[in-house]
Amino acid sequence: MNRRDFLRYLSMGAAAGLTLPLEQVLAAAAVPGNTGANGRVVVVGGGMAGAAVAKYLRLWGGTGVKVTLVEPNAIYYSNIFSNKVLTGDTTLAKLAYNYTALKKNYGIEVKTTSVTAIDPTSKQVKLADGGTLPYEHLVLAPGITFDALSVSGTIGNKAKIVHAWQAGPQTVSLQAQVKAMTNKDTFILTIPPKPYRCPPGPYERACVVADYLTRVKKGGKVIVLDANNGILAEPNNFGKAFTSIHKNITYVPNAILNSIDADTGTVNTAVGSFKGKVINAIPAQRAASIITQSGLGLANDTTGKWAGVDLLSYESTAVAKIHVIGDSHASGQPKAGHIANAEAKVCADAIVRAMRGESPNPNPRTNSACYTPITKTTASWLSVAFKYDPALKTMVPAGAGVVESATINKDNYEEMNKWFSNLMSDTFA
Amino acid sequence: MMKIPDMVAKVLLTAVVALPAVAFANPATLNHPGRTLAANCFQCHGTDGYGMESLAGESAAEIVEEMLEMKWDTANKDIMNVHAQAYTDEEVALIADYFSKQ
Numbered sequence A: 001m002n003r004r005d006f007l008r009y010l011s012m013g014a015a016a017g018l019t020l021p022l023e024q025v026l027a028a029a030a031v032p033g034n035t036g037a038n039g040r041v042v043v044v045g046g047g048m049a050g051a052a053v054a055k056y057l058r059l060w061g062g063t064g065v066k067v068t069l070v071e072p073n074a075i076y077y078s079n080i081f082s083n084k085v086l087t088g089d090t091t092l093a094k095l096a097y098n099y100t101a102l103k104k105n106y107g108i109e110v111k112t113t114s115v116t117a118i119d120p121t122s123k124q125v126k127l128a129d130g131g132t133l134p135y136e137h138l139v140l141a142p143g144i145t146f147d148a149l150s151v152s153g154t155i156g157n158k159a160k161i162v163h164a165w166q167a168g169p170q171t172v173s174l175q176a177q178v179k180a181m182t183n184k185d186t187f188i189l190t191i192p193p194k195p196y197r198c199p200p201g202p203y204e205r206a207c208v209v210a211d212y213l214t215r216v217k218k219g220g221k222v223i224v225l226d227a228n229n230g231i232l233a234e235p236n237n238f239g240k241a242f243t244s245i246h247k248n249i250t251y252v253p254n255a256i257l258n259s260i261d262a263d264t265g266t267v268n269t270a271v272g273s274f275k276g277k278v279i280n281a282i283p284a285q286r287a288a289s290i291i292t293q294s295g296l297g298l299a300n301d302t303t304g305k306w307a308g309v310d311l312l313s314y315e316s317t318a319v320a321k322i323h324v325i326g327d328s329h330a331s332g333q334p335k336a337g338h339i340a341n342a343e344a345k346v347c348a349d350a351i352v353r354a355m356r357g358e359s360p361n362p363n364p365r366t367n368s369a370c371y372t373p374i375t376k377t378t379a380s381w382l383s384v385a386f387k388y389d390p391a392l393k394t395m396v397p398a399g400a401g402v403v404e405s406a407t408i409n410k411d412n413y414e415e416m417n418k419w420f421s422n423l424m425s426d427t428f429a
Numbered sequence B: 001m002m003k004i005p006d007m008v009a010k011v012l013l014t015a016v017v018a019l020p021a022v023a024f025a026n027p028a029t030l031n032h033p034g035r036t037l038a039a040n041c042f043q044c045h046g047t048d049g050y051g052m053e054s055l056a057g058e059s060a061a062e063i064v065e066e067m068l069e070m071k072w073d074t075a076n077k078d079i080m081n082v083h084a085q086a087y088t089d090e091e092v093a094l095i096a097d098y099f100s101k102q
């Protein structure tokens, strides 16, 4: 019975009494029966990549695939849309997701703790609550960690220098600081060298904060100090936004960050010093500590910061049966939530196939989409679909390549809201 | 013990409440060759095409026609142009078949 038949059956049932056998009704649940794939998977991290891989392992693998998701937080706050919290357009509470649907609908076991160590020989992970979990396949989806910044000043002033690049308490702190600004104040945003999480994200933040200052505070400036040599994502749209839509934004390239004096609000960079009331410094990033500190050599890309993987299965190139998806792996794909969901599906499919003794799909596909608000009512977008290049063993843009929207408009803003809702349901529900 | 009709009613009730979001195990598309391709549409069209901008249950011919139209429009004004251009005609046919069977 497919979903349409099921719906039809529901309405029939209500009207004419229930005539179909019970088993058929129960079979119409989310998880298929045994598909020939059997085994235990532990997923580390319940963010965009981890939640999606857990769901799709069950949806595609069936009841023989036992999935345990380990995540220390009971609630996941979406990074996507978190820039809109800074301007009061949304709240953190509206960006909260939990694991109830994954448990209830897909029979995923959820452990609210973190993984502290991995033993690939006995194929077990250690948990912070003292327990251990055995696995046949381990999927690491732990996101990123931030490098330390060089900040001087009193403890109180230092605490105000936040990144808010992982939605949560720092987002709330930064929102309060933005709200307290006056029309004479300056917001300084520092952007780390690539690769970092969400290439267009910092430029989007500059736009929505600049828009808020103009709209609500009737003045105030934004200075963007970019360690990179130019706008990394959507150069046309953000170029236009910085010059003609938000005239209160000053964009400074090659501004590699040296240090911050939190007491005087001074940011020292390779191209000079800048002063501001609010300093939002986004530090350089690397894979989360369970990857970089594992002692297993998982962070084996050329920079030693990210996990090298076989892009057919996202299996680590260092350790067998450990897969790494999302922001913490190394590839030419952007570190972003929409594509983390796509990587999760490739990984889930490869694990299910491996459990059936099959090799991975030789033609994996992924795609990325970022809709970026430019003002309170308009948005742009950036999108690309990837395909696997067997000669290069990497994912390369397919068809049109990396495309940014030709215009910044209201239709994009409406599309953005639908996209977000579908993406989050496809990941968490 | 619960009577079978009561159990069914209970299952149905939970199912009805959960329906908008929950995916369904659909034997017609289990291991379908278009599944991993179509999965690249789920983020914007919902799991298995059930969501806003739904594709589930549209006829294969209709989806193929729309996809090819969007594929040959290379001005890239809409985000769909980018996605339509990423797949061969054979792949589009597989994707369309997948959604038509939901």
Ligand SMILES: Cc1cc2nc3c(=O)[nH]c(=O)nc-3n(C[C@H](O)[C@H](O)[C@H](O)COP(=O)(O)OP(=O)(O)OC[C@H]3O[C@@H](n4cnc5c(N)ncnc54)[C@H](O)[C@@H]3O)c2cc1C
Binding pocket: A044, A045, A046, A047, A048, A049, A050, A070, A071, A072, A073, A076, A078, A079, A080, A081, A082, A083, A113, A114, A115, A116, A141, A142, A143, A144, A164, A165, A166, A167, A197, A198, A201, A288, A290, A325, A326, A327, A328, A335, A336, A337, A338, A339, A340, A369, A370, A371, A372
């Ligand atoms: C302001 C902003 C805007 C953005 N906008 C977009 C956008 O428009 N489109 C887009 O595609 N992306 C966007 N992104 C990027 C996107 O949010 C990230 O790329 C995405 O969240 C990465 O998913 P992930 O699963 O790798 O990491 P996360 O979502 O960060 O999840 C990692 C999870 O792992 C858990 N974890 C870490 N270590 C352990 C451990 N040892 N044990 C157990 N659990 C652990 C963490 O608690 C966390 O919940 C944006 C990001 C920001 C900051």
